[in-house]
Amino acid sequence: xxxxxxxxxxxxxxxxxxxxxxxxxxxxxxxxxxxxxxxxxxxxxxxxxxxxxxxxxxxxxxxxxxxxxxxxxxxxxxxxxxxxxxxxxxxxxxxxxxxxxxxxxxxxxxxxxxxxxxxxxxxxxxxxxxxxxxxxxxxxxxxxxxxxxxxxxxxxxxxxxxxxxxxxxxxxxxxxxxxxxxxxxxxxxxxxxxxxxxxxxxxxxxxxxxxxxxxxxxxxxxxxxxxxxxxxxxxxxxxxxxxxxxxxxxxxxxxxxxxxxxx
Numbered sequence: 261x262x263x264x265x266x267x268x269x270x271x272x273x274x275x276x277x278x279x280x281x282x283x284x285x286x287x288x289x290x291x292x293x294x295x296x297x298x299x300x301x302x303x304x305x306x307x308x309x310x311x312x313x314x315x316x317x318x319x320x321x322x323x324x325x326x327x328x329x330x331x332x333x334x335x336x337x338x339x340x341x342x343x344x345x346x347x348x349x350x351x352x353x354x355x356x357x358x359x360x361x362x363x364x365x366x367x368x369x370x371x372x373x374x375x376x377x378x379x380x381x382x383x384x385x386x387x388x389x390x391x392x393x394x395x396x397x398x399x400x401x402x403x404x405x406x407x408x409x410x411x412x413x414x415x416x417x418x419x420x421x422x423x424x425x426x427x428x429x430x431x432x433x434x435x436x437x438x439x440x441x442x443x444x445x446x447x448x449x450x451x452x453x454x455x456x457x458x459x460x461x462x463x464x465x466x467x468x469x470x471x472x473x474x475x476x477x478x479x480x481x482x483x484x485x486x487x488x489x490x491x492x493x494x495x496x497x498x499x500x501x502x503x504x505x506x507x508x509x510x511x512x513x514x515x516x517x518x519x520x521x522x523x
Contacts, residue, residue, distance in 0.1 A: 276339035278303040278427050278459035279324065284333035286319055286483075294319045294483040296333065301476070303338070303426075306453040306460045308470040310495070311480035312504050317463040318355070320480070321429045324461070325352045337427055351425030353416055355432050367391065367407070368400040371418040383422075390422035393448065410437045417445070421452070428452060430462040434469050446471050446516075467495050472515030479503060491517055 277300050285295040294316040301307050309317045322328035324335055326342055335342040337349055363370070372387045391397050394414045399407070404415065413436050420428055433449055434442040450471030452458045464470055470477065470491070477494040479487040481503040487494040495517040500508045507522040 276336075277301060278305065278338055279461070280334075280336040280339075281324070282334045284320075284323060284335065285331045286316075286323055286328060287331045292483055294323070294480075297485055299478060299485075299488070301459060301461065303459055304453055304457050305475040306450065306471065306473065307462070308467075308474050308477045308491070309461060309463045309480065310465065310467055310470070310477055311486075312465065314482065315480040315503070316483040317465075317480055318431055319483075320478075321352070321431050321461065321463055324427075325350055325429055327352070348424060349426055351420040351423055351428045353420055353428070353430045353433055355435055363404050365404050366401050367396055367404055367415050370404045370415050371396075371422050373419055387418075387422045390418040393421060393451075394418045395444075410441060413437060414441070414445075417448070421456070425458070427459045428461070430460060432463055432465070434464075442469065466519075467500070467510070468516060468518040470516065495519070497522065 279299065279301040281297060281299040283295070284297045284299075286293055297320070309320060311317050319328055323330050324337075324342065342350075368387060368391065371391055372383070388397070388400070391400055394417060396411075396414055396418055399411065404412065407415065413433070417430075417433060430449060434445045437445055446469055449460060449462055450473060453460050453475075454473065462470065474491050476489055477487075477491045478485060479494050479499055486503055487499050492512070495510055497507075497509045497519075500510065500519050501522075508519045509522040511518045511520070
C-alpha cells in the first residue's frame with residue numbers, strides 16, 4: 261500500500277511545524293523496519309536521531325526526503341504533503357557523497373548545484389559564503405574529483421548551506437572527517453539552525469556529535485521509538501544502555517551529551 265498522505269493545504273504554511281510525521285510505517289519484504297512512528301518538529305529547530313546500527317535512523321531520513329517508500333502514515337513538510345510539491349524545501353546529505361568522484365566540476369560549481377538556473381550575484385555570494393564557512397575558499401577552483409573523502413563531505417554540506425532548502429536532513433554529517441573537523445562540523449550543524457534559520461534533523465550513532473542546544477532527540481531501536489523529547493530526558497544512561505546493549509553512563513558538558521562505558 262502506498263503512503264496515505266494527509267491532505268494539507270496547497271501552500272507551505274510558515275506558521276505550522278516544519279515537519280509532521282504521523283503513523284509512519286516502512287516495511288521491507290513485508291517485515292516492519294520502521295514505525296509506526298509519530299514526530300513533530302518546529303521551524304528552526306535542531307533535532308538528533310540516535311540509535312545503534314539497524315535502528316532505522318537512515319530509513320527515517322530517506323522516508324522524509326521521499327527516497328524511501330512508506331507503507332502507511334503521513335509526512336507533511338511545513339503543512340504540505342511531502343512529495344513533488346516540497347522539492348527544493350528539503351535538503352539531503354547522505355552518508356555517502358551525492359556526487360560521483362569523477363565529476364569534472366570545480367568545488368564552487370558543485371556547491372552551486374543547489375541553486376540551479378540562476379547566476380545572480382546573490383547566488384554566487386551565497387555559494388562563496390558557504391565555502392568560507394566550511395574552510396573551502398582556497399579550494400573553490402579545485403576539481404571535485406581531486407579532493408579527499410573528508411573534503412568532499414564538506415563540499416556536500418556547503419551545497420546545502422548555499423541552497424534554499426529550509427529543512428535539512430543530515431545523515432552522519434561528521435563521517436569521514438578527522439577529529440578537528442568533526443568538532444567543527446558539530447558546531448556548524450548547530451549554526452544551521454541558530455544562525456541560518458534552517459530546520460535540521462541530524463542522524464548520529466554518537467551522542468557526543470549532537471550540537472549543544474538540540475531542541476529534541478529521537479532514540480530509535482529496531483525501528484521503534486524508545487524515547488523522544490528534550491536531550492536531558494532522552495539521552496540517559498538507562499535508555500542508551502538498553503538500546504546499545506552495554507552499560508553506559510552519560511556526561512553532560514557544555515550542553516552536549518557524551519556516552520561512555522560505565523565504570
